[in-house]
Amino acid sequence: MDRLLIAIVLLAAISLASALVRRREAPAAPARIDLGDLGLAHSTGVGVVGFSTSYCIPCQQWEQALVRSPVPFMKVDVGERPELARRYEVKSTPLILAVSLADGTVVDAFTGDPEPGQLERIEQLAA
């Protein structure tokens, strides 16, 4: 009986800790990108910076969708540019950032597989 009680308390503590951690782990995105880091010239409108890795399937899906879109798209392979991944604390890929090309402010961010409506949202921001 003591063992069962210990197990229940342990499970409750693990569940609570997991819930707290998941809440804190909301999709993290930098507030601003230094456009110079990416070799982007300052201009107007919104562009997309996509952090990816070579064997990340959702990254390829995002890339295929974004290269067909009129929105300026800059791909950053974190394997080739690990310093950028560290600077912007990229914890997982894909990390898709809609960025103001005027000052680098991140206006929206997406992670995971591309979902219906997300590309349209980016195109609206860029319009």
Place this chain on the structure above:
Amino acid sequence: MGRSVHPYDDTAVIDSRAPRTNQAVIGSLALLGFVVDAQWLIALLALQFILGLTLGRRWCLPCLLYFELIQPRIGEGRLEDSRPPRFANQVGAAFLSVATIAFIAGADTFGWVLALIVSTLALFSAMSGICLGCEMYVAIARARGMRFERYPV
């Protein structure tokens, strides 16, 4: 449902749901072993870890559960670098092996403490998606100057 990588042959990467399945199974069974005082179950889990690590994923029963029964139904999840979860499994194998030795030596309390550490960390990883053993691997790799793409990829 298609797969972009072979579950058993493409060992550089792994579907991130497979380690979580493994963590859920190992964590639950270790806790069950504690509740019913089944030291043999801890020894079996240690053996299971060692078989999977040395002979490959085909010998890892939770991996088979995921790759043969779950993944075909829900599709492939996000791929991640397989080194951090493999390191976490090595740590788990070490803890459960020492726990087994402790049981044999009569140090039951010490054995159960080790088993419960594994159970707690495995269940926490399965529930939260944050694998502390993997984080440990990333920290060690970076401290040694290894170029490392943080998981998940």
